[in-house]
Amino acid sequence: MTPRQFKRWRKAMRLHQRQAADQLGLKKAGAVNWDGWRELLGVVHDPKFEVTIGVVGKYIDLPDAYLSVTEALKAGGFAHQAKVNLRWVPSDECESPEVAARLLSDLDGFCVPGGFGIRGIEGKLAALRFARENSIPSLGLCIGSECMVIE
Numbered sequence: 001m002t003p004r005q006f007k008r009w010r011k012a013m014r015l016h017q018r019q020a021a022d023q024l025g026l027k028k029a030g031a032v033n034w035d036g037w038r039e040l041l042g043v044v045h046d047p048k049f050e051v052t053i054g055v056v057g058k059y060i061d062l063p064d065a066y067l068s069v070t071e072a073l074k075a076g077g078f079a080h081q082a083k084v085n086l087r088w089v090p091s092d093e094c095e096s097p098e099v100a101a102r103l104l105s106d107l108d109g110f111c112v113p114g115g116f117g118i119r120g121i122e123g124k125l126a127a128l129r130f131a132r133e134n135s136i137p138s139l140g141l142c143i144g145s146e147c148m149v150i151e
Helices: 003-017 020-024 035-045 063-079 097-104 121-133 143-150
Strands: 049-057 082-090 109-112 138-140
Touching: 035 063, 049 063, 049 097, 049 121, 063 082, 097 121, 109 121, 109 143, 121 138, 121 143, 138 143
Parallel strands: 049 082, 049 109, 109 138
Antiparallel strands: none
């Protein structure tokens, strides 16, 4: 969930607590169990851990191209009481081992999402090689998983 969505749910909880439906003359929906939302909001606002996860791709100038991936990474963090900081890593720049090391060595893990065409493949392979050789957790999706198999 995005911060904006969390604010909406927090507002919904406050309106419910203030019995806004009665004040506005709206029909009540019945009893609401907010326990799950309270727990999730607690994790989002006060995480126990913090990790930095890289997204190694060629469309990093268009972050919406990986929106489902980034939201899934954040949701996975919430499930483990962690805040996930994302770092965008251009796959084109990871082609040499030295540059891959510079861009990836301080990450807690990274994801190589899908894409089309051959541009950036060498960088994805170099990034995955660096992850394998340095025991950095990595996840390949679509062509990223194919690159993992090749590597």
